Amino acid sequence: MQTTYKPTTDALIGVLLDDVALTVEELARACAVEPEWVVQRVRTGILLDGANQDSGWRFTSVDLVRARRLRDIEITFDANDELAALVVDLSDEVRRLKARLSATGVD
Amino acid sequence: MDYKDYYQALGVEKSATADEIKKAYRKLVRKYHPDVSKEPDADKRTKELNEAYGVLGDAEKRAAYDEVGSGQQAGQEFRPPPGWGGGYEAPSGDDSDFFADLFAHVGGRRGGAGGGAGFQMRGEDSHASISISLADAYNGASRTIVLRVPQRDAQGRATSTERTLNVTIPKGVTAGQQLRLGGQGQPGHGGAPAGDLYLEIEFAPDARYRLEGRDVYQTVPVTPWEAALGAQIDVVTPSGTVQVTVPEKSQTGRKLRLKGRGIPGASAGDLYLLLEVVLPLADTARARELYETMARELAFNPRQKMGA
Numbered sequence: 314m315q316t317t318y319k320p321t322t323d324a325l326i327g328v329l330l331d332d333v334a335l336t337v338e339e340l341a342r343a344c345a346v347e348p349e350w351v352v353q354r355v356r357t358g359i360l361l362d363g364a365n366q367d368s369g370w371r372f373t374s375v376d377l378v379r380a381r382r383l384r385d386i387e388i389t390f391d392a393n394d395e396l397a398a399l400v401v402d403l404s405d406e407v408r409r410l411k412a413r414l415s416a417t418g419v420d
Numbered sequence: 421m422d423y424k425d426y427y428q429a430l431g432v433e434k435s436a437t438a439d440e441i442k443k444a445y446r447k448l449v450r451k452y453h454p455d456v457s458k459e460p461d462a463d464k465r466t467k468e469l470n471e472a473y474g475v476l477g478d479a480e481k482r483a484a485y486d487e488v489g490s491g492q493q494a495g496q497e498f499r500p501p502p503g504w505g506g507g508y509e510a511p512s513g514d515d516s517d518f519f520a521d522l523f524a525h526v527g528g529r530r531g532g533a534g535g536g537a538g539f540q541m542r543g544e545d546s547h548a549s550i551s552i553s554l555a556d557a558y559n560g561a562s563r564t565i566v567l568r569v570p571q572r573d574a575q576g577r578a579t580s581t582e583r584t585l586n587v588t589i590p591k592g593v594t595a596g597q598q599l600r601l602g603g604q605g606q607p608g609h610g611g612a613p614a615g616d617l618y619l620e621i622e623f624a625p626d627a628r629y630r631l632e633g634r635d636v637y638q639t640v641p642v643t644p645w646e647a648a649l650g651a652q653i654d655v656v657t658p659s660g661t662v663q664v665t666v667p668e669k670s671q672t673g674r675k676l677r678l679k680g681r682g683i684p685g686a687s688a689g690d691l692y693l694l695l696e697v698v699l700p701l702a703d704t705a706r707a708r709e710l711y712e713t714m715a716r717e718l719a720f721n722p723r724q725k726m727g728a
Binding site (some may be wrong): 324325326327328329330331342343345352372374375377378381389390404407408413415416417418 | 454585598
């Protein structure tokens with residue numbers, strides 16, 4: 314038996330992850346990974362860099378996007394987590410610089 | 421919908437091994453990755469590659485693709501056979517990707533295959549992007565998206581239902597933010613709840629504006645006399661027409677900051693106006709005369725600092 318969806322004729326109001334952040338379990342589910350995958354990457358500073366190492370971890374939009382990119386690179390290129398993080402960091406920097414150039418009218 | 425040849429997209433034979441497919445994907449995705457590629461269509465190609473590898477890189481999805489795709493040619497109109505559920509969410513009006521339309525339900529099949537009496541499994545979370553305009557971010561908006569949701573009939577055959585969702589986009593969203601719609605992901609099994617649907621906010625390109633977080637950049641053309649003498653000018657901004665003071669002695673590239681007129685939020689962004697001095701053409705006798713008068717009387721040498 315499958316879940317029956319609730320009627321959806323009314324407008325759905327989504328929740329911005331930056332207003333209500335995800336727990337470890339919710340982030341893991343959104344990335345289709347085990348919670349331990351998330352925990353390991355927080356403990357090594359790959360996710361939530363600088364976070365309290367013990368508890369209270371909450372994840373916003375930026376973390377979800379980053380976690381999914383990390384997972385994709387790890388799987389696609391058989392990369393270890395540190396290498397995947399390096400690729401994502403470099404890619405983020407390229408995007409940031411491109412956005413900066415574009416903002417100032419240089420394409 | 422048109423049939424897409426994923427083997428062709430990855431440049432491999434239909435008989436390619438999983439390893440060959442992976443190698444081909446790795447090579448091409450590095451070549452066309454939008455962060456490094458100079459190819460003009462890099463972004464589009466990367467999406468195509470990801471879509472193709474999303475199917476061919478998964479044995480089960482590849483088998484399903486081969487099953488429905490036999491005899492099809494790339495670009496040929498494709499009608500899913502009866503019993504095939506659609507799969508995934510696609511913003512209405514956008515090009516939904518072929519894989520999403522046909523094969524995302526395979527994950528549901530996988531869950532269902534192991535399901536005996538009492539088997540329960542929460543539905544998978546789904547991800548999609550939703551394209552909005554800058555005006556939508558300033559004012560909030562609603563968007564209609566169509567979901568093709570996999571279902572199973574009483575005989576266990578795959579079917580699909582189409583659901584239309586009206587989604588409210590809150591005011592003040594920025595690119596990359598994730599909007600979570602609880603219970604709108606893949607259906608659960610055995611009475612378990614459905615997964616969630618995550619929508620990533622994307623901005624439709626708009627030649628008038630450039631974005632950096634909540635800050636908005638806009639180029640504003642001004643005349644030489646407005647730039648030289650200063651002026652009050654009307655500028656159409658994302659939040660309406662505003663009157664702006666152009667300071668005297670302005671040059672192209674001067675940046676005017678309108679605090680708090682970027683994308684709204686608890687910490688609203690700023691709007692930056694980049695002045696661009698535009699010269700009138702000397703295309704009439706009178707215009708030529710005016711330029712000649714300036715040339716004669718201003719003794720202006722913009723290359724003086726270069727030693728000229």
